Amino acid sequence: MEKFVINNVGVKVGLEIHQQLATNKKLFCNCTPIESDEYSIRFQRKLRVSKSELGEFDPAALFESTKSKTIMYYANHESSCLVEQDEEPPHELDTDARKIALIISSALKSNIFSEIYPMRKTVIDGSNTTGFQRTMLISQGGFYNAGKTKIGIQSICLEEDAAKILGEEGSIRKFGLERLGVPLVEIATDPFEVELTEIRKIALSLGRILRSTKKVKRGLGSIRQDVNVSIKDGNGVVIEVKGVQQLDQLEKVVEYEAKRQHGLLQISKKIQEKNWEFTDEDKKDITELFSKCKSKIIQNAIKKNQRIIAVSFKKMAGIFGFLPYEGIRLGKEVAELVRFFGIGGVFHSDELPNYGVEESDLEELKKFVKIKENDAFLILASPEEKIHTIVNQIILRIEHIRDHGIPIDTRLATQTGETKFLRPRPGSARMYPETDIPPIIITKEELSEAEKNIPKSWDESIKEIETKYKINPQLAEQIFDSRYIGLFENIIKKINTNPTFVASILCSSITNLERSGLDSNLLKNEEISKLFQLLEKGEISKESIEIILENIMSGKSKTVKEAIENTSIESISEIDLEKIIEGIVEKNESIIKNQKERAIGPLMGIVMKELRGKASGEMINNLLLKNIKKKLESI
Ligand SMILES: [Zn+2]
Numbered sequence: 250m251e252k253f254v255i256n257n258v259g260v261k262v263g264l265e266i267h268q269q270l271a272t273n274k275k276l277f278c279n280c281t282p283i284e285s286d287e288y289s290i291r292f293q294r295k296l297r298v299s300k301s302e303l304g305e306f307d308p309a310a311l312f313e314s315t316k317s318k319t320i321m322y323y324a325n326h327e328s329s330c331l332v333e334q335d336e337e338p339p340h341e342l343d344t345d346a347r348k349i350a351l352i353i354s355s356a357l358k359s360n361i362f363s364e365i366y367p368m369r370k371t372v373i374d375g376s377n378t379t380g381f382q383r384t385m386l387i388s389q390g391g392f393y394n395a396g397k398t399k400i401g402i403q404s405i406c407l408e409e410d411a412a413k414i415l416g417e418e419g420s421i422r423k424f425g426l427e428r429l430g431v432p433l434v435e436i437a438t439d440p441f442e443v444e445l446t447e448i449r450k451i452a453l454s455l456g457r458i459l460r461s462t463k464k465v466k467r468g469l470g471s472i473r474q475d476v477n478v479s480i481k482d483g484n485g486v487v488i489e490v491k492g493v494q495q496l497d498q499l500e501k502v503v504e505y506e507a508k509r510q511h512g513l514l515q516i517s518k519k520i521q522e523k524n525w526e527f528t529d530e531d532k533k534d535i536t537e538l539f540s541k542c543k544s545k546i547i548q549n550a551i552k553k554n555q556r557i558i559a560v561s562f563k564k565m566a567g568i569f570g571f572l573p574y575e576g577i578r579l580g581k582e583v584a585e586l587v588r589f590f591g592i593g594g595v596f597h598s599d600e601l602p603n604y605g606v607e608e609s610d611l612e613e614l615k616k617f618v619k620i621k622e623n624d625a626f627l628i629l630a631s632p633e634e635k636i637h638t639i640v641n642q643i644i645l646r647i648e649h650i651r652d653h654g655i656p657i658d659t660r661l662a663t664q665t666g667e668t669k670f671l672r673p674r675p676g677s678a679r680m681y682p683e684t685d686i687p688p689i690i691i692t693k694e695e696l697s698e699a700e701k702n703i704p705k706s707w708d709e710s711i712k713e714i715e716t717k718y719k720i721n722p723q724l725a726e727q728i729f730d731s732r733y734i735g736l737f738e739n740i741i742k743k744i745n746t747n748p749t750f751v752a753s754i755l756c757s758s759i760t761n762l763e764r765s766g767l768d769s770n771l772l773k774n775e776e777i778s779k780l781f782q783l784l785e786k787g788e789i790s791k792e793s794i795e796i797i798l799e800n801i802m803s804g805k806s807k808t809v810k811e812a813i814e815n816t817s818i819e820s821i822s823e824i825d826l827e828k829i830i831e832g833i834v835e836k837n838e839s840i841i842k843n844q845k846e847r848a849i850g851p852l853m854g855i856v857m858k859e860l861r862g863k864a865s866g867e868m869i870n871n872l873l874l875k876n877i878k879k880k881l882e883s884i
Contacts, residue, residue: 253574262475263693271349272345288325343432346432359402365387376429388405395450400454445503459797467734475491475492489674501665539551556630592631724752826863
């Protein structure tokens, strides 16, 4: 096994960023895009997949894998209407979304079309009630600078977001409609060839240009990244990897995918050397033969009346376990494909005997299927109606690897920075015109309006925050890159309070609580605002803010009001406060005797602990000092 060196394979990367826009309504209706998990509407659809939507992929195969799916949609009246339910045609394109898309295109110096044609893009997973997503190509070309690297823009589209997946139970898949139809821009860059470590910066710079418009959504799920990866010897195959959640993951995903592709080319060569050809005699039903096999997986399959099939691969011994690089195996590719069809597992010759399949089972198998010493084989179990389709797909895939190298899939990024088979790449028949919406004409006035509204660069925006709010550069950067920048500016506008204090609560306090395992998604913006309003009115102290945040973020309370009640931190009057302090001074006379005025240190701790945020540190300090002095005079 060789060590993989990414610089030797000529990897090219293209980014595809999906950014939700911050508008008050959805792209083609008047609903407000608010997140909620309270659903008063529920309806169901069967998944429809037509032949033209499947591209080159064997329609029977995909049909088998999805035909039994029922889709349940959950919705509420605030965030969805008949448009989302596909009971009413789309309304006119939202003007805000239109403006923002034009500003983003202008900022990236992309050429905006004078006529825009809404299109339908087929969606086959049920994430859209209509079975398609509406999308509009707004502009082509353009560039931006990420440090010294100039990155080309391929295209910018304005589109509808999909419904949010809520879960899957057996043959039922559930979606929430609150996110369906939320406007988003999709920006695709040209492929670029850079050092792995630069990719993060390139993605970050693009994200910062978008955020500089101040018209894009922030926070979890508001920006999604897909990445296209190809290598020099890959015969032009570009693999699309979906769902890279964090920028830190990007580098790993690109490295893994390049390694996988280069590994597949080596596997391809190896298969060619073996002169392998598949014939129908290589496939045998071994359900009877394996009826006494002790493997749990085999026995479960037999109980469910499934069939067990063995496939032999002549002269291919060692091929499934062959490791061109760490973690890259043909066996893994086959297992991923089989999982796509919803069946549990597949055994290959290079991992057996194992999993309860014993040497004696293998001896009988080899006799029955005529497997020789230098042959490889697969064993798989599945319901009878699917099994031949699955075996065909496995054979087709291995033949494709033999003849062409890298199979053309759409893949999904995993948490650990690998990629896995998501689905076959759909063909070009996937797009067709949206007949419910007429073409959209972009006027000269609109174009010059967009030009005028091109945002300041990220660097300028940071400088502006620094000077406007008199906060240090590091905090300015933190607050601008965080999801709270809009909230921050709102709070400062409405409430007379110290910007540095607000920014540090929003950046460091909330982040620290998050790091200790609490959930900032439980914290609504209105509640954070309320917190600072109460502080301004003197109804709570600075010290109580973190206690309230902690209470809400741990799920104990939903609102600030509730949290104040639950933690019993209501500000107490100065008279009550003084009484408590007098009591504590009285009890600790000896400390005061010994340490004189320096007793304020230890006593401050005692008082703060007792009051837990009910009064400000400053007020406590003043009253405590006054009372210590009084005590010292009387001793
Ligand atoms: Zn609606």
